[in-house]
Amino acid sequence: MATGFLTDTTVCIGCKACEVACKQWNQIPADGYELSGNSYDNTRQLSGTTWRHVAFIENPKHRRLTGDVDLVALAEDVREQLPGGAELDALGRWTFMSDVCKHCVEAPCQQACPTGAIIRNEFDNVYIQPDICNGCGYCVPACPYGVITQVPEDGRVFKCTLCYDRQRDGMEPACAKACPTNSIMFGEVEELKKVAEERITTLRAKGYSQAYVYGTPEVGGTGGIGGNHSKFILLDEPETYNLARHPFLPQAKVRGAFVTSAIAAGVLGAVVALAFRD
């Protein structure tokens, strides 16, 4: 039985309760106290010390339907289009998305790990065993989502464990428990898949025709990753949320890179040989 998350960004209110609950339960230190200037996002990104991260996106590209007259969307760039010629100054809209480890079906981090520290546990979650990890950092560039980073103290890597300890005690992960609007759902992957499909149907019926699930083999799970156990319901293009549209396994590029390098070496060799033929 595989468990995972379904994060519905359409009902996220950006309260960051998930970030705090995660850090409190897992006893992760704060990252520092500096104003980023990037909307209300001051923890900036997922890292070895931030396993849930709420992104704040002001003025995304796509408009969202908000009632019959979408004043906010209308005001984005096209003031003159406001009904009655009224002018509404430069209001944007605001989207929140609680990001987390995607728990890939074919996890590149796991494949890159030389020590066997990264395993799939009994819940089929991608789990880093902190006592095995030797801090080599190979998984860091392997992750197509930038989820994993090393901590400065000893170089080891950390990321979302899907609250392995809580799951073993029959409890849902701390972030899902803390979420006041049920934006973060936890459960069996197969169940969540159905929930996601129903939600997409509902959203489309409401007029959000662009709604889709990210983390399926079709979207966000190509390139050998095979989809994600933590999925997202999104209204904008993946890039808006700092997500890869086509994540891939690093080794998928190895053959091409090897061949290109070989050709380049050959050509270079020939050029050198030609240059020194006398």
Place this chain on the structure above:
Amino acid sequence: MPGLGITYGRGGATNGLQDLQNSDCIMIQGSNMAEAHPVGFRHPMIAKEKNGAKLIHVDPRFTRTSAMCDIYAPIRPGTDIAFLGGLINYVIENDKYFEEYVREYTNAATLVTEDYKDIDEMGLFVGWDEEQQMYDPTNWRYEGAPIDYASVGGSQGALSGDSGGGQGQKSNADGDRPSDETLQHERCVFQILKRHFSKYTPEMVEKVTGCPKEAFLEVANAITENSGRDRTTAFCYAVGWTQHSKGAQIIRTAAILQLLLGNIGRPGGGIMALRGHATIQGSTDIATLYNILPGYLPMPDVNKEHDTWQDYVESETASSGWWSNFPKYVTSLMKAWYGDDFDAENGELFDHFPRLSGDHSYYPTIMEMKDGGVKGAFVFGQNFAVGGPHARLARDGLRNLDWLVVLDAYEVEVATAWKSDGIDPKECGTETFFIPCALIAEKDGSFTQTQRMLQWHDKAVEPPGDARSDAWFVFHLGRRLKELYKDSAEPRDSLLKAMTWDYPTEGEYEEPDIEAITKEVSGYTVADRKPVKGFVDLKDDGSTACGGWIYCGVYADGVNQSRRRKPWREQPVQASEWGWAWPDNRRILYNRASADPEGKPWSERKKLVWWNEDEEKWTGEDKPDFVPTKAPSYRPEADSGGMDAIPGNGPFILQGDGKGWLFAPVGLKDGPLPVHYEALESPIHNPMYTQQYNPAVRKFERPDNPYNKPEDPKYPYVVTTYRLTEHHTSGAMSRWIPWLNELQPELFAEINPELARDKGVQNTDWVTISTSRGKIHCKALVTDRIAVYKDNGKSIHTIGLPYHWGPNGLVKGDIVNNLMPVSLEANVAMHEAKAFTANLEKGRV
């Protein structure tokens, strides 16, 4: 809260948070609900998903709340009455009001005296006394009412925060009161209301508020389409309405609108007053305000007929309506506090009870501190050195005390005033005691939250170190004082000697048993100390004791009812078995109005409480907020008194006439109807009336509290202050938590890109914001979520400032409230934090 109290009878929120799930439309204004009440906001979100409810946000800033709403309507800070008044005008002009509800349940048909005149060009009501700077409200009385009826006694004044007015006048809509049921008479309340708001056209709304007419009409359309027999609209507000120089009148405007739409007393309707702290409601109920005793009983006052116990009781008892029960409640309170020493017959002990001698509310007391009139202070869980308006003045006040005791979990700025602001501690004579306190998980107790509901929390862990609960401190202080005075023969000490102070204790530190206090607050019969069931059991003969009549019944049957935790999924949506709500566990106030005049539900979908013909009593899904056996057809006789004076079609049982008040003939110091005035400090001239700001606002003209003049070019921008989800008010509980601080580490000022461009300011650049009170430095957060409003083509810029920071804690920042003036709204003595003027310059000037 006279906005609600004067209109409906009680100052509390009418409905509960989870009842918002029953709404078809939710209008949030004067509140940033998703950010300040993120957990409560789940209910609007559920309504949106479940009922397809429309969510509306009307606010100067595009916030996390706006992002979740279907309609966002921007308004210039301080123009809420213009927007809501526009809605009232729309509802009346387009015949969208709930005609039967309005005729039967409000004072729409009542005639007003010929002395009343419509508001003049100046924007003043009749009766303005320029010399005294106050109104004579006798000109607003009902036709046929005695001229002095504004001064008729009654406790309602205390309930609403207005100690002068009473609503105890004997009058009922169907009896001797002149009225016109056709609502056509030019002096009937409905026609007066119609004329008063006729000026608030959509075009005027756009001109005054800056909100595009189309957005306004969208809102008007949404709320009217979702009100009526089969649909209900709810309003949510918070201090975004309260903290204005006309806050009570803003809330009144919404209260009038909800009466016109017929949304009060019904599921999914009502007005949610969202409170900013966990037990703000509780702290006014049982009772931190200087002018009320627990349960909103009026504090005895030297300037009133309160010389003896008999005088006090007589003058405060209303002849009709709920407050005719006053003697039962106040006698039971005295019995709870003074036990056998209080003789209900002669009430002699009352002679030694303290009396009010003037205004001892927060702000005048702070000024008194600074002026040397206050010697010492206890501060419990308060950090007004950061969170109070004109915080510098408050710190100066603290530094002028002889002694100060601060009880808090962290070393908040109140406790460090003696060494802040560059003051040499040697120059400060204040002896400060800092007492470490337990936090909520470290003590038992109850919270009374936003919907008047008590929820119990059990101690989970022992407090760290030497920290104890606040109750421990007060209890043992009381014990020691009693010990000190036990042999005193001074009559003035008799109260302290008589005070019942025998709560059982537990544990090593002798923490008082909080449940024993709850039991006393709930009430018991004196003879056998058995808990009473509810306030109908309370007597005025001294045979019952009750520490707070509105909480009476929270310990009914010897069970701590506030501790009940039956999940909402296992019971009807009103969830009456989760916690306990005052009064009498009624979840939706005035719920008799959920049925039509004959007592039948207005519709199947919106049924709540109805008249059962066979059993001849009110029944339904909530506890009826009505005399349970009073038939809908009941009409009082001309000489009926007490609750008998309330007709069977009078859902507003705290009002003398049982009606909701569209027009307030008494009780408000700044007019019977709301009027748009600019904020006390505004960059523009009032576009609607000559009168610039609320004429009845109280100002403190002193050198350390200067005001920025209206349209002062030195202060061209409008500041509005607010909270962020990540911190708690003055930061007293959050600036010490690393996980919260990393989320919002620094003070910032939200400004529009246009203003940033004008000033050459880039995102995260330092800026200086100044007023005539002080200046602060902070970083700019440039965002188009802050709208720009136009006044005759001129841009009016808003500066958004969260006020969580101070010099102490893990993250530090300047104190935003240093910028704010102290001024008092006329009815509730509230300051104006949501709209005042300032200047902004680049860099740290």
